[in-house]
Amino acid sequence: MKALGKILGIIFLGLLLILVGLGFALTHWFDPNDYKDEIRQLARDKANLELTLNGDIGWSLFPWLGLELHQTTLASAQTPQQPFAELRMLGLSVRVLPLLRKEVQMSDIRIDGLNLTLQRDEQGHGNWENIGQPAKDSARDDTPVAQSTPPEPAEGAKDNAALPIQLDIDSLKVNDARFSYHDAQTGQQFSAESIQLETDAIREGASIPLKLSAFFGTNQPVMRARTEVRGNLRFDTALQRYQLENLRLTGEASGEPLNAKTVTFSAQGELLVDLEAQIAEWNSLKFSANQLHALGDLKVRELDDEAQISGGLSIAAFNLRDFLEGLGQTLPEMADANALGRLEMSTRLSGTPNSILMEELRLKLDDTTLTGNVAVADFSTLALRAQLKGDRMDLDRYLPPKSEADSASTARQAEVKSSSQAAGDGNSPLPNAPTQQAWSDAPILPMDLLRQLDFQLAVNFGELVFDKHPISNASLSTQGKAGLITLKELRADLYNGHVDASGKVDVRNALPQLAIASTISNLPADKFIQLDNQPSPIKGLLDLKADFSTRGNSQKSWVDNLNGKADFLFSDGVLVDANLDQYLCKAIATLNRKELSKESRSRDTPFEQLRGNLVVTNGVANNPDFKASIPGLAISGNGSLDLRVLGLDYHIGILIKGDQREMPDPACQVNERYVGLEWPLRCRGPLELGAKACRIDQDGLGKIAGKLAGEKLTEKLDEKLGDKVSPELKDALKGLFKR
Structure with a gap:
């Protein structure tokens, strides 16, 4: 046996030497x-x-x-x-x-x-x-191939192939x-x-x-990036399982979207791809980009079909303003230079390669906390869906700062100031009607952006501040697609009042179309009817029902093309700087041919109700049924508000209800002949003047004087003539003096 082993060893050694020799050869x-x-x-x-x-x-x-x-x-x-x-x-x-x-x-x-x-x-x-x-062989292609069953591989070959x-x-x-x-x-x-x-x-x-x-x-776009990836790869081909452990990705990027800025980024975590289970995971995810730092995990299922994404994401608090500026993004100027100074977020994620849903979202922006759900239903169209609830937000911080008025507004301010100085204490002539445009013609709506939007938005806020107005229980529901934006609902409480509105903005054509319907109840009017830091000309609780439409893309075009109607009612209010008693006293003193013994002292006039209807045509609001109820007086009139220049032009009549009304001066004591007469006022000028734009209507007062004189003469004719003349002649003489 030993000899046989030795012989076999020699044979194998010889074969090996032969193989080595053949390889060398x-x-x-x-x-x-x-x-x-x-x-x-x-x-x-x-x-x-x-x-x-x-x-x-x-x-x-x-x-x-x-x-x-x-x-x-x-x-x-x-x-x-x-x-x-x-x-x-x-x-x-x-x-x-x-x-x-x-x-x-x-x-x-x-x-x-x-x-x-x-x-x-x-x-x-x-x-x-x-x-x-393989390259096509024409001769082989033309030759029919006999169908045959390949021979079964040997059992050992099967095992080896497996x-x-x-x-x-x-x-x-x-x-x-x-x-x-x-x-x-x-x-x-x-x-x-x-x-x-x-x-x-x-x-x-x-x-x-x-x-x-x-x-x-x-x-x-033009972009450049440098990246480096480090980690430990582990794979199992039989299980089709691949892992990248201790992943460290670092780099920096720059280019056109960053406007010459550079963003430094990094990512860490554990990657797993299991093709047998059709899943991919990124666990212990850490990501950073400049000031932004995030943690989370991602899981993708059904890799061979429409992948399903799930996971979570948490972003630590960071300065959003500095972050965006570091990405080369120019932020619009805001009233508060510190706005967007803090952002943090946490959410659960789900979606597909073409959509994402952020559930259980909690986002804190500056002093505001928002919760709810946000989704991008389709990345290709940026279809946004959001349902959010916020606690408190001061919108004024994020709006553009109050800028210097444009030339049209500046010219009008000068005109209002001149009219106010000329108005004085009310003894000056009637102010002229304003002529200067009150509105800017700068574009407002981002037309191209609005045409691209596809969104459905529902937002509720406990408290909002807008233009310094405290708004509570605000609810907004709106949607937009392909340039048609619908305001389905806007509700809010203001100063113990309530606002309810709906509307549409249609930018599908070159000229935008806008429409709004609103109902306002119990709203303090003086908080809103105020222009250019002037005091409101009226105080009271406003009830309003309005339906308006317009077109254009600027304040000026919106007002110039404004059409619609409104019903208004002011209750328990005050006409600011409107001394109607003084106007009435001047008119009566004039008829009494007496001088007022007291100087005019400006004071407000309280009223119980002030109501009417407005019909707006191309920026001019006609008010044919103006009525006001003041203790001892009834006021009615008609006129117009030219919204284009914010001017008013009214004819007003004041009716004394009885002869017991106390007047401010002995020269204007009311006698029984004055009761029941409608005493005329004419109001014309800038809307900011309010009652300062009103004067006694001298033409109307002359008619009252003629009427009173005719009545006095009629009385004397009756006393002198008695029954000496025929009734026909007496009536003719009375009619002559009444003309």
């Missing part, structure tokens, strides 16, 4: 460079690939099957003049004997100067298409690689340059340290 007597043409043809036939070998082929056979290529290019056989890959050097070697056990044991793999260029032409054809498909390939590579190094893509149809370009990849030993089931760095760029 093959590698020294056989030169693969002599067969470049055959290799190229084989690539054309088997892979539809045009292979150009400009450099030498280096190789070894045993115990390592080694290969080294230099200056190699690859192209599709259909476009051989357009290589999609260039390679400066590729070097690898594989142990021969482990290959028989389906084990790939390799030394270092080195790839230098790989340049991968993918292009799609104007017809949409890519220079990489049809690669890997075994997975085992990888064992000492390291992988990719140096100075480049990738570029260009689409001639869209003009889109993408590139990755200076790609460096290094790994330690690659073995299945083991932790494989790796490092990858590259410079990326795009042209639409």
